[in-house]
Amino acid sequence: MALPPMLLPVFASLTLLGSPAPKYPADAIAPALRENAHAVVRAYDEVVTVKSASQLVKTVHKVVTVLNEAGSDDYGQLVVSYDALNRISYLHGAVYDAQGNLLHQLRPAEVHDQGMGSDGGSFMTDLRVRYADLRQPATPYTVEFNYEVVSENTLFYPNWQPQSAEKVSLEGATLQVVTPTALPLRFEEQQLPAGAASAPTVVGSQTTYRWQLPARPAVEEEPLAPSLDELLPAVRLAPATFEVQGHAGSLASWQSLGLWTYQLGQGRDALPPALTAKMAQLMVTAPDPRERARKVYELLQSSTRYISVQLGLGGWQTAPASSVASGGYGDCKALSNYTCALLKAAGLPAYVALVGAGTDHADVRPSFPSSQFNHAILCMPLAAHGATPADTVWLECTSQTDAFGYMGSFTGNRHALLLTPEGGRLVATPRYGAQANRQQRRTDLWLDAAGGAKATVRTRRVGLAQDLYAQLLHGADPDEQKKYVSNHLRLSHFTITNLRLAAATTPQALPAVVETLGLDLPAMATAAGRRLLVEPNVLGRLSALPAQVGPRQSPLALPPASLSQDTVRLHLPTGFRVENLPEPTQLTSAYGTYTSTCTALPDGTLQYVRQLETRRPAGATLPPAAYTEYQAFRRKISQADHAQVVLMKNDA
Missing domain, CATH: 2.60.120.1130 (Jelly Rolls)
Structure with a gap:
């Protein structure tokens, strides 16, 4: 595949004498970009090429001048992750001294590969990383990286935020997205300056979108401010339609995303007959719906443990409830699905819900349906059992110690996507005053x-x-x-x-x-x-x-x-x-x-x-x-x- 000019390998530019020409001298950086900065992003050029509903390619050209030791650890090296659905085609790099002279060109043997591993107890994943370390003892110096990732998981389009941390300035950045016109791009712009976006262009069957950021000085986080991820210029991308390992879906709405996820888990809620009978007996011994749900939750906590499973489609498709019943473990999806099956057998309908969990995870952006979630929980409305519509029980199914019905700071005070047979519905988790x-x-x-x-x-x-x-x-x-x-x-x-x-x-x-x-x-x-x-x-x-x-x-x-x-x-x-x-x-x-x-x-x-x-x-x-x-x-x-x-x- 021919690369755009801005992504040509950095080591191709040679003088007639065979020595690389100087590139990115540090003294060419404008004084305003040096002020209060540990590093300067000289270029961050990203091209996203959508090949089909099931494949996209991301190429990145990144150049950073490290001004002092404080910026070296974060910007003198590069880490690129991959897994069974994302492969790295290449990763090249070079490092230059303060005058822009080539110090070292990254050799293949210096690109290390490391698995995130499966610890045999609580974590199973196919996630791996490749990383390159070009840190230098003397500053300033400049690193340049080129890499390409081919993704077979188009549920996730990459986001673009060239400046994402404090004390890092930006000299310039570009984003280009090329997609078949039949597969329209969905995007959400954040804090972009006027003129950053160009009008889409259509050539044949392809549509190209372009964005460009001019120079921006370094910023400092202010007290009690939102995360810089929410404040700095960004473009978030998402497909209209996607496909993951043969499972096609739509991101046109929360309803369609929820329906795709719900259908992935359909037919995976069957329990062993003995366990089904045990749950049915609760309708006699615990006629109060809330007390019955509490007993189901106590059974879950006393008989299962959490293991994170991130293997291919297993990142989104739940394991069968029967396997959780026999093995006694599962990830958040599997444990939530299992609990849902237990409650159903006990006469208590419930729904799995997707949520962006963690105090450092921003709440869902309701206006931009996309996969913004990292966790699954359970929602059990009690309105069907005579309670008020507001009387809903939320359950964290991965904890053996959490109180019944308590979400806390991990999943409370935010939105969740309820997965129902009719599709997804964005709802609020419990609000804590x-x-x-x-x-x-x-x-x-x-x-x-x-x-x-x-x-x-x-x-x-x-x-x-x-x-x-x-x-x-x-x-x-x-x-x-x-x-x-x-x-x-x-x-x-x-x-x-x-x-x-x-x-x-x-x-x-x-x-x-x-x-x-x-x-x-x-x-x-x-x-x-x-x-x-x-x-x-x-x-x-x-x-x-x-x-x-x-x-x-x-x-x-x-x-x-x-x-x-x-x-x-x-x-x-x-x-x-x-x-x-x-x-x-x-x-x-x-x-x-x-x-x-x-x-x-x-x-x-x-x-x-x-x-x-x-x-x-x-x-x-x-x-x-x-x-x-x-x-x-x-x-x-x-x-x-x-x-x-x-x-x-x-x-x-």
């Missing part, structure tokens, strides 16, 4: 005359607030738990004398983790003559946000709504009395409410009570100008959190 993301802490603090203290702390975390601690409880040994807790205490000098984590339940059926903590605090108070100055808010201080320098560029993306309650009982050292208590504080804004009080109790102790309830105003993000207002709210909270109690030593 402040009451489902709360922390309640009680601290007893015994202060000594030198300013040291001992503390016992009991913290109850509920819902989203307990997610990480539940992972610690079920997946970490005591030393790992202690290390994590120690790294997340907002204290400068302390020793953990005791730590215990335990699971708990709540009336709202939300999971909870209770942490019991013992602390030695050698410098809890500051001595000033006969006085001790102590901040009673021991563990609940909220830091201020950095002030905005210059006009803010990014929208404001607030964390989930939460509720934090702290009660501190301060036991005074012998011979000391209260000289001054901080004034009560009450703050109210569009972003939440804050109160704190400190009072003397009849038994001679002091009680500090603090509550912060944050909220997220309507909309996923707020305009950049909102940061200043939110930063001011946080600054006032931080000031109040550092309020001091003044203790005076009694006269001898």
